[in-house]
Amino acid sequence: xGLPLFSAHNDPGPSFVEFAERHGLVHASTSADVGVHAxxxxxxxxxxxxxxxxxxxxxxxxxxxxxxRKIEAADRFTGLAVSGSAARGIxxxxxxxxxxxxxxxxxxxxxxxxxKANYLSPIIQRNNLSTPLPVLPLLAGWDLSAEQGRVFEYxxxxxxxxxxxxxxxxxxxxxxxxxxxxxxxxxxxxxxxLELGALALYEAGDNDPSTGGPDFVRRIFPMMVVIDAxxxxxxxxxxxxxxFQLISERRAESGGVAGxxxx
Amino acid sequence: MSNxxxxxxxxxxxxxxxxAQKGIARGRxxxxxxxxxxxxxxxxxxxxxxxxxxxxxxxxxxxxxGKYNEFDRLREAGIRWADGTGxxxxxxxxxxxxxxxxxxxxxxxxxTEGQKPLEVxxxxxxxxxxxxPTKLYRIAYEGTITDExxxxxxxxxxxxxxxxxxxxxPTLESLSATLRHATAALGGPERTIPHNxxxxxxxxxxxxxxxxxRLSVDEVNALLG
Numbered sequence: 001x002g003l004p005l006f007s008a009h010n011d012p013g014p015s016f017v018e019f020a021e022r023h024g025l026v027h028a029s030t031s032a033d034v035g036v037h038a039x040x041x042x043x044x045x046x047x048x049x050x051x052x053x054x055x056x057x058x059x060x061x062x063x064x065x066x067x068x069r070k071i072e073a074a075d076r077f078t079g080l081a082v083s084g085s086a087a088r089g090i091x092x093x094x095x096x097x098x099x100x101x102x103x104x105x106x107x108x109x110x111x112x113x114x115x116k117a118n119y120l121s122p123i124i125q126r127n128n129l130s131t132p133l134p135v136l137p138l139l140a141g142w143d144l145s146a147e148q149g150r151v152f153e154y155x156x157x158x159x160x161x162x163x164x165x166x167x168x169x170x171x172x173x174x175x176x177x178x179x180x181x182x183x184x185x186x187x188x189x190x191x192x193x194l195e196l197g198a199l200a201l202y203e204a205g206d207n208d209p210s211t212g213g214p215d216f217v218r219r220i221f222p223m224m225v226v227i228d229a230x231x232x233x234x235x236x237x238x239x240x241x242x243x244f245q246l247i248s249e250r251r252a253e254s255g256g257v258a259g260x261x262x263x
Numbered sequence: 264m265s266n267x268x269x270x271x272x273x274x275x276x277x278x279x280x281x282x283a284q285k286g287i288a289r290g291r292x293x294x295x296x297x298x299x300x301x302x303x304x305x306x307x308x309x310x311x312x313x314x315x316x317x318x319x320x321x322x323x324x325x326x327x328x329g330k331y332n333e334f335d336r337l338r339e340a341g342i343r344w345a346d347g348t349g350x351x352x353x354x355x356x357x358x359x360x361x362x363x364x365x366x367x368x369x370x371x372x373x374x375t376e377g378q379k380p381l382e383v384x385x386x387x388x389x390x391x392x393x394x395x396p397t398k399l400y401r402i403a404y405e406g407t408i409t410d411e412x413x414x415x416x417x418x419x420x421x422x423x424x425x426x427x428x429x430x431x432x433p434t435l436e437s438l439s440a441t442l443r444h445a446t447a448a449l450g451g452p453e454r455t456i457p458h459n460x461x462x463x464x465x466x467x468x469x470x471x472x473x474x475x476x477r478l479s480v481d482e483v484n485a486l487l488g
Contacts, residue, residue, distance in 0.1 A: 001348060001351070002365065003341075004340050005340045023347060025347055025350060094350070098350055105319070105342045106339060108317070
């Protein structure tokens with residue numbers, strides 16, 4: 001690649017996607033592929049941030065992988081998760097991370113959280129309307145100017161919708177949403193949010209064949225992420241294991257059912 | 264019929280060089296120096312928003328002197344090149360030397376073929392790792408590229424500042440000592456540059472992928488004592 005210089009009238013600006021398309025680095029593909037997908041990822045707001053929890057299983061006609069990381073830090077204050085085609089999803093994660101950093105370097109300032117959320121819309125639209133490999137992301141982060149956690153979900157055509165409570169993506173989302181709808185309060189603290197999120201994911205893993213629940217045999221557990229004023233951080237595996245162990249033991253006591261309460 | 268006057272190639276090159284040098288001399292200078300843990304770039308810059316120093320990639324930084332619009336365009340192209348190369352191949356394949364060569368080619372082309380030569384000088388700094396060395400590449404207005412082992416000075420008054428800096432810093436020192444010498448060399452014996460008119464960028468390993476960091480006025484104050 002030569003030095004990508006543009007004159008002022010056709011300069012792609014700080015958008016990496018705009019530049020990459022102009023330069024032929026990315027193409028909208030129309031080839032059919034075997035999609036590996038199905039997922040549950042949820043994001044929920046709590047009093048001082050957001051929590052994201054995602055399962056680790058990639059499923060086609062069989063389990064393709066048990067330890068996929070579906071949530072990534074798009075930058076220091078933003079988490080991004082994907083469902084749908086694994087190939088396009090990973091590409092979307094890469095492109096998004098790169099785009100936010102590219103913008104920051106080009107302009108010496110960070111995109112606002114709403115700016116980041118809107119930036120994804122045309123990328124999803126282009127991908128989903130031009131390929132048979134749809135992806136659907138979930139974006140959550142800490143808004144530095146509003147000083148609160150925010151959650152954004154998307155529809156298949158790229159529409160971006162902000163949720164003021166929670167959002168879930170993937171095939172297990174109806175089960176997760178059921179739990180979240182019953183358990184969500186606007187004043188959840190971090191511990192309560194992690195507990196509710198874990199429970200919602202446990203439900204999804206229990207009911208959806210394409211969502212991986214806690215795997216005590218292989219010690220593979222859902223990914224749990226907190227994004228608050230301190231930035232993006234992943235919860236340690238020991239703590240995640242303890243949390244799912246407790247849920248599992250409670251369920252074992254009551255014969256597999258929740259037993260009349262959100263627990 | 265119009266009249267064509269013969270101009271010898273020597274004269275043409277001389278005129279163009281003079282033109283570019285004059286333009287560059289109008290701006291303030293920049294010092295880039297390797298210190299014991301990384302690379303520091305120091306610019307005298309009265310503006311807090313129009314930067315001369317910038318992050319390019321994980322371990323690469325840019326600095327430019329001369330006409331702002333011209334070197335800022337080169338800076339943007341450098342970031343695009345680096346992000347595009349890292350996206351196409353891998354992050355570890357982005358090499359400062361390749362970028363410096365592209366700059367050299369472009370500046371060289373503009374010097375001989377352009378309507379006018381670019382009135383800029385550019386510095387590309389790379390923080391080394393197992394794969395690559397710590398390097399400072401200076402690219403002059405006519406496309407000359409030099410690979411400086413320890414420090415580099417860009418801008419109009421480069422010769423004098425280079426002599427002053429070489430006297431005070433014979434070996435690699437700490438960040439604060441290097442910054443002190445660079446500031447003293449930029450200012451000269453009669454002049455002290457106010458700390459809020461210093462633009463300072465550092466490439467340094469802090470256990471993170473991105474190694475570039477801008478120093479705030481408070482940090483500069485603390486380092487200069």
